[in-house]
Amino acid sequence: MWPFVAGKSIPARELFRPRRARHLMRSQPRRSFSVHNEGFQNYDVGYGKPPQATQFTRGRSGNPKGRPKGSKNLSSVVQRECRQRVRVNGPGGPRMITKLEAAVMQIGNKAAQGELRAAKELFSLIRISEEEQGASSTGTSFQEADQRVLHTLRRRLGGLSTSESTTNSKEISE
Known part of the structure; x- marks a missing residue:
């Protein structure tokens, strides 16, 4: 009787069969098949060359259920919404401003009324806008260096x- 390996119910001799596994270790020569169908020319099928019948046809998408044409991504929708103009009643009478300007105006008004959350948001907007202005003003020095x-x-x-x-x-x- 053969000893069992690591609690397995299979004897150790049956686990190791080097003679039978040798053929798995050898590299197999690459095979290429020729397709001789009615509608196709002599075309070798092999690695990197799938049969022509299964290739994507011209003019047809490989992902027909993918994103439909004309659909917008999030950034384009947000940009379009922020650029829409709204009517605002101010001290000088009604005027038209963009939604982005109205939102910044609301944050500024709430910060002036004492809301801490609005004040933090306003200060972060001011810091970001100043950084952008600083970056754009250094653009002239880059031109001089160029x-x-x-x-x-x-x-x-x-x-x-x-x-x-x-x-x-x-x-x-x-």
Whole structure:
């Protein structure tokens, strides 16, 4: 009687059969089949080449139940809603403003009345808008840096003479 392995009811000899498993370890040659149907030309079927009858046909979607054409995503719906104009009655009479402007106006009014939650939201909006303005104001310095880089490239490539490069570098630095 053979010893059993790790509490298994199968004897140890039956678990290990190296002679029978050798054929699984060998790599099999790639097979290619030729399709010779009526409507198809001589087409080899194999790895990366599915039969032509099962390939997607031209003009038909591979996902027919997918997103329908013309459907909008969330950001486009939100943008469209925020740009709609509404009528607001103010001290100077009724006027038309966007919904986004009306929402910011409401947050500002509630913050002025003393609501802490509205004040926190207003302060975060102010901080975000100031960061965006700061980023847009540094855009001019990037343009100046780009001009300097282009100028040095032209000078290195020989596009400018030495007298022109000194006068242009003085103009750029000022």
